[in-house]
Amino acid sequence: MNNLPKTGNETKKKLRPAPWQIALIGFFLFYMFLPIVSTYVFSVATRWDRTILPEGYTLEFYLRAFQSSYFTITLRNSLILSISTVLTSLVFIVPTVYWVHARLTKAKPLLDVLMILPFGIPTVVLALALIQVYNRPPLARSPELLIGAVVVYSMPFMYRPVSNALQALDIRTLTEAGQSLGANVFQVMRRVIFPNILTGILSGSLLVFSTVFAEYTLTSLIVGARFKTFPLLLVEYTRINGNVAAAFSVISFTIAWLASILILWVGSKGQAVHAETFQAH
Amino acid sequence: MAYLDLKDVSKSFGGVAAVKDFNLEIEKGSLVSFLGPSGCGKTTTLRMIAGFEQLDSGTIRLDDADITTVQPNRRDIGMVFQAYALFPNMTVRENIAFGLEMKKTPKKVSEKRVNQVLDMVRLQDTAKRFPHQLSGGQQQRIALARALAVQPRVLLLDEPLSALDAEVRLVLRGEIRRIQSELAITTVYVTHDQEEALSISDKVVVMNKGIIEQVGSPEQIYRAPQTRFVATFIGTANQFHGKVSGKDSIDCSNVRLFTEPLKGFMDGQSVVVLVRPENIQVQAEQPGAGRWNAIPGIVETITFHGAVTRLGVNASGQRVVADITVANNKPVSLNQKVWLQFPPNVCQVMAGEE
Numbered sequence: 001m002n003n004l005p006k007t008g009n010e011t012k013k014k015l016r017p018a019p020w021q022i023a024l025i026g027f028f029l030f031y032m033f034l035p036i037v038s039t040y041v042f043s044v045a046t047r048w049d050r051t052i053l054p055e056g057y058t059l060e061f062y063l064r065a066f067q068s069s070y071f072t073i074t075l076r077n078s079l080i081l082s083i084s085t086v087l088t089s090l091v092f093i094v095p096t097v098y099w100v101h102a103r104l105t106k107a108k109p110l111l112d113v114l115m116i117l118p119f120g121i122p123t124v125v126l127a128l129a130l131i132q133v134y135n136r137p138p139l140a141r142s143p144e145l146l147i148g149a150v151v152v153y154s155m156p157f158m159y160r161p162v163s164n165a166l167q168a169l170d171i172r173t174l175t176e177a178g179q180s181l182g183a184n185v186f187q188v189m190r191r192v193i194f195p196n197i198l199t200g201i202l203s204g205s206l207l208v209f210s211t212v213f214a215e216y217t218l219t220s221l222i223v224g225a226r227f228k229t230f231p232l233l234l235v236e237y238t239r240i241n242g243n244v245a246a247a248f249s250v251i252s253f254t255i256a257w258l259a260s261i262l263i264l265w266v267g268s269k270g271q272a273v274h275a276e277t278f279q280a281h
Numbered sequence: 282m283a284y285l286d287l288k289d290v291s292k293s294f295g296g297v298a299a300v301k302d303f304n305l306e307i308e309k310g311s312l313v314s315f316l317g318p319s320g321c322g323k324t325t326t327l328r329m330i331a332g333f334e335q336l337d338s339g340t341i342r343l344d345d346a347d348i349t350t351v352q353p354n355r356r357d358i359g360m361v362f363q364a365y366a367l368f369p370n371m372t373v374r375e376n377i378a379f380g381l382e383m384k385k386t387p388k389k390v391s392e393k394r395v396n397q398v399l400d401m402v403r404l405q406d407t408a409k410r411f412p413h414q415l416s417g418g419q420q421q422r423i424a425l426a427r428a429l430a431v432q433p434r435v436l437l438l439d440e441p442l443s444a445l446d447a448e449v450r451l452v453l454r455g456e457i458r459r460i461q462s463e464l465a466i467t468t469v470y471v472t473h474d475q476e477e478a479l480s481i482s483d484k485v486v487v488m489n490k491g492i493i494e495q496v497g498s499p500e501q502i503y504r505a506p507q508t509r510f511v512a513t514f515i516g517t518a519n520q521f522h523g524k525v526s527g528k529d530s531i532d533c534s535n536v537r538l539f540t541e542p543l544k545g546f547m548d549g550q551s552v553v554v555l556v557r558p559e560n561i562q563v564q565a566e567q568p569g570a571g572r573w574n575a576i577p578g579i580v581e582t583i584t585f586h587g588a589v590t591r592l593g594v595n596a597s598g599q600r601v602v603a604d605i606t607v608a609n610n611k612p613v614s615l616n617q618k619v620w621l622q623f624p625p626n627v628c629q630v631m632a633g634e635e
Contacts, residue, residue, distance in 0.1 A: 170364055176333055177366035177424075179353040181380030181431060191379070195370040 036253070043246035065247040070233050075255075078230040081147060081219070082212045082259075086205050088151045089158040094201060097159060098193065101166040102175060115159045118152060126153065127221035143227045146219060150212050157207035165200025169193070202267040209263070210256045282345060284309035284467055285330070285435055290339035292325055299325040301491045303339070307484075310465040312458065314478035317488035318514070323471045326488075327437050330469060332356050343434060354383075359433030363440040365420040367412040373399075373423050374408040380431035398426040401460055418449035425457065429464070436461070436468045442477065454481055475515050479503060487511050509631055512555045519561075519601050521554040522633055529625065535597045538574050540628040551633040560627035561603035563592060563613060564620040574628070576601070576621045580613055594621060 017025075043061055045054030065071060100107050118126075130149050131141070139145050171193060178188035216231040224232075230252055237245040283306030290303040300322040307313050315323035328334040330341060332353030340349045348356055359380075367376050374395055381391040399405045402422040412420055421441055428436060438457070442450040458481040461468050472478050478485050479499040487494040487502060487510070495502060495511045506512035513520070523533035525546045531538045531554055538554055546552060568575050578601060582593035589604040592613060603621055605613070613619065 169369070170366065173362050173364055173366040174368065176331070176353070177360070177362060177368075178379070179333075180331060180358065180360040180433075180437075181427065182354050182357075182383035183379070184352075184354055187383065192368045192370070196368075 039246050039249050039253075043243060043250045045243065061241070061243040061247040062251075064241070064244050065237075065251065068233070068237075068244075070228060074228050074230045074233040077143075077227055078213055081143070081150065081215075081227075081229060082209045084147050085150050085154060085212045086208050088147065089154065089208050090201070090205065092151070093155060093158045093204075094162055097162045097166060098171070098189075101163070102171045111159075115156045118154075118156055123153065123217040124221065127218050131222060141223055141226060143223060146222045146227065149218050149222060150215055153215070153218060154208045154211045157211055158204040161200040161204040161207070162197060163200075165197035166193075169196055198267060202263055206260050206263050209259050213256055213259070214252065283307055284344060285469075286342040287326070287330070288340045288342070290326065290329060290341065291337045292322075292329060292334060293337060298491050300329070303491075303493060305486060305493070305496065307467060307469065309467050311483040312461050312468045312470060312481060313484045313486060314470045314472060314482040315486050315488055316472060316475060316478040316515075317494075319473060320490075321488040322491040323473075323488050324439055327439055327469060327471045330435070331358055331360050331437055357431075357433050358435045358437060359428035359431060360437040360439065361421070361424050361428050361441045363443050365412070365417070365424045365444075367420055367424055367427070369412055371411075372408065373404070373410055373412070373415070376412070376423060377427045377430045380427065384431060394430055398430045401429065401463075402426045402456070416449075417445050418453055421445065421453060422456070425460070429460070429466070434467065436466050438468065438470045440471055440473070442472075442474075450477075457481065479515070487514065489514070506555070506629065509553060509555075512629065512631070517558050517602060518555040518629075519558065521556070521599070523552060523554065525550045525552055531628075531630065533599075535599070536574070536576050538628060539572055539625045540630055541625050543630060546630065546632070553631050553633040555629040555631065556623055556627055558591065558602045558604040559589070560623050561601070562622045563594075563603050563605050564622055565611065565613075565617070567620055568622055573622050573624050578619060578621055580615055580617045580619055583613065583615060592619075594619060596621065 041054060042048060044057050044059060046056035046058050048054040097111075100111055126149065130145060134140055134145050174192055175185065175188050178192050179185070183191070214231055215229075216235060219227070219229050220232060220235075230248070234245055234248040234252065237248055285307040287303055287305045287307075290300060291298070292300045303322075303326055305313075315326060317323050325334060329336055332348070332351060336349055340347055342348065343356070343358075368379065371379065377395045377398060378391050381394060386394070395408070396405070399408060402425055404419060404422055404426070407415060407419060407423070412423070415423065421444075425441070441457070442453055445453065454477055457470075461481075470478070470482065479502065482499055484496060485499055485502045486496050489510050494514075495507045497505075502511060502515055506515060506518075509520075512518045521531070521533045521536075521538060523531040523538065525543060525548055526532040526537075527548070529540050529542045531540060531552060533554070540554065567577070576596045578594035578596035580592055581595050581600075582591075584591045584593075586604075589606055590613075592603050592605060594601045594603060601621055
């Protein structure tokens, strides 16, 4: 398919996917969706070990999930953890990336390497190292330490989209253009740079939110039962009742999904408000 | 008293001097070009005027006030960039209104002003579009309109046409000059394109390696270059190396060239004689004796340039180029023996290196 089309006939042929391409895409979709669909089905199945499809359906497991004594508190903890991580990332990472792109381009390669490190260090190692270094109260094994850890762990997810969005802009020239028109640096940031990287910031926030919401290793090792989050509860239930664990998975998935929609909605609203202020002017 | 006055301005980057002892006075309402090869310091000087670079030493005065350390957004100096630098998230109207908004201009005044400058650049119907929906030439017109909307005291243009096609470049440069004259706005134009600089400027500043080589009107720069750099950078010039012999002649390796009476040169001093290709006439026959210079040679190359044809002639080892117009000359063929003729007054004599 990499051959250049030589005749009109061949060009036409290229437009239609070949059977093997359809098969490949089909396999990919199957591979991606099978676990999710299975989890959904398992969460409402009465018994599913002797037949291809479940023998019956029930909402009982959801009832048990919602009635679990830890349900609300773990959900609350997970939300606290995810939201504060997103906010911390926004406060620290976004201005840093802007600064590096605008004024300190020499430091960019360094930052690029730093941002790969969290992928290279196993979370178990990161957790144990943090526990050893911060072994005194009030930080030791505190939720605050956990937030610090997940900020580091999820850093690349905020850095990449924001950095890419900034890369696509000629920040220095745009800033200078704004200044030559009488705007100070903050006005340029607010009116020109920020609206243009908003999409990057939003997708970064989304990635961080969903990553942290599903984070298990760091939470389990650093705070454990002192600050139980949703994934901890979920794992706990895999040992008690697989169906309830599946119901938890579905709930977790739905929350991440709703959060995505919320963030996107806030973003589009922000842009709309922005456009309106311009129009009003 | 000049309107914009740069005195002893110097700037270096990491120990490398970018601009050295730059002194220039710019009159109100004039268009001055900074012309030179890349790295000559022209853009750095422009950026210092805009306030984007700090001076190492020297002062910049605008309208009799020292602006050397004034923040860029408080200088009232507009700028147009090579890369347009329109704000991608704003429509054309919003882009142009941005500066007025920063100045807290009342809405009605601002709207009127936006329409005015859109008229000026002849792009009234693009007001609601976004920059990415416009062509490069249109974007640069909008950038110009945006810079002009706030009625800056000085307009700076940093290679504004370099990213555009040849055709658009030609049209837009005429437009820039027209608008500049209409508004009588003091303008500094940076370019590496000599034709551009010569065609639109009141005054051209030729720069090389951080220093000013020559300041003058386009005619002066072209006809009376004061340094060899200017002579060779602007247009094409044939160079004949030789020594002064007598009060109006130069002894070159194989010919003797007659010039206007020489002033300020010593007998035997090494000099370079510069002759522009368009000042050389090409004859098939040996001319009669006279005060005109006549050098024999063989035609080696013929390049058609439209209005003129450029000949490359080998004159006893020295390569000489001459431009001929079809109307004034008989056709010439390759390897033909010709005589190159030019009067003494087109010979520009400059001190050569020892």
